[in-house]
Amino acid sequence: MIVKSFEGGYDKNFSYLIWCNKTNIASLIDPSVDIAAIIDAIKKYKLEFKSIFITHSHHDHLSYLKDFIDIYPKINIYINYKTEFQHSLVSYVKNNQKITIGNEQITCISTPGHFYDSMCFWNEKHNILFTGDTVFVGRTGRVVSHKSNIEDLYHSVYDIILKLPLETIIYPGHNYGNKDKISIKENKQISNFFNAQNFKDFEKTMKNFEKNRKKS
Numbered sequence: 001m002i003v004k005s006f007e008g009g010y011d012k013n014f015s016y017l018i019w020c021n022k023t024n025i026a027s028l029i030d031p032s033v034d035i036a037a038i039i040d041a042i043k044k045y046k047l048e049f050k051s052i053f054i055t056h057s058h059h060d061h062l063s064y065l066k067d068f069i070d071i072y073p074k075i076n077i078y079i080n081y082k083t084e085f086q087h088s089l090v091s092y093v094k095n096n097q098k099i100t101i102g103n104e105q106i107t108c109i110s111t112p113g114h115f116y117d118s119m120c121f122w123n124e125k126h127n128i129l130f131t132g133d134t135v136f137v138g139r140t141g142r143v144v145s146h147k148s149n150i151e152d153l154y155h156s157v158y159d160i161i162l163k164l165p166l167e168t169i170i171y172p173g174h175n176y177g178n179k180d181k182i183s184i185k186e187n188k189q190i191s192n193f194f195n196a197q198n199f200k201d202f203e204k205t206m207k208n209f210e211k212n213r214k215k216s
């Protein structure tokens with residue numbers, strides 16, 4: 001699977017154009033960045049653009065969805081079945097559901113916490129995980145929306161994501177770290193967000209982060 005990243009949008013958002021290099025069937029993770037450069041890439045690599053995966057329904061991750069639908073009116077949109085987001089093109093996906101992109105496969109993993117409908121999208125074959133705002137380079141997502149839940153986030157990070165192979169590369173929803181992507185192994189080495197002894201410890205790390213954030 002090929003991954004090409006695009007940065008822009010509301011706040012250093014990342015959109016990822018992904019495709020199967022045998023069939024050229026392509027998909028996008030989060031329509032969060034102006035579409036011009038993405039459309040250029042679809043044309044340049046002669047891709048058959050078929051679907052869009054949405055990591056969660058925060059507005060910045062959906063900003064450019066309408067622009068894609070205008071050009072690709074039959075596109076499939078994949079989002080967590082728990083979402084309140086509605087559109088006639090949506091296919092609601094469940095935890096562990098597998099979606100094929102040509103010869104490649106994406107496993108949808110429900111990871112609530114940052115938002116109630118958060119999902120990560122995993123290409124197991126190439127150790128690639130699109131984490132949206134659940135995990136960034138150096139920290140987890142925040143839990144400040146009214147439908148965020150810190151206990152859910154702890155469970156999603158510690159019982160699901162950190163149990164994936166350590167060599168898994170995280171492709172986050174925003175460019176908030178000192179590099180654009182990172183392995184789970186390295187993220188554990190550089191950040192105490194991923195070294196909590198238990199839930200209370202994790203909660204303390206999150207609270208400290210919010211406190212220091214307000215000062216700056």
Ligand SMILES: [Fe+2]
Pocket residue numbers: 056058114115133
């Ligand atoms: Fe978000």
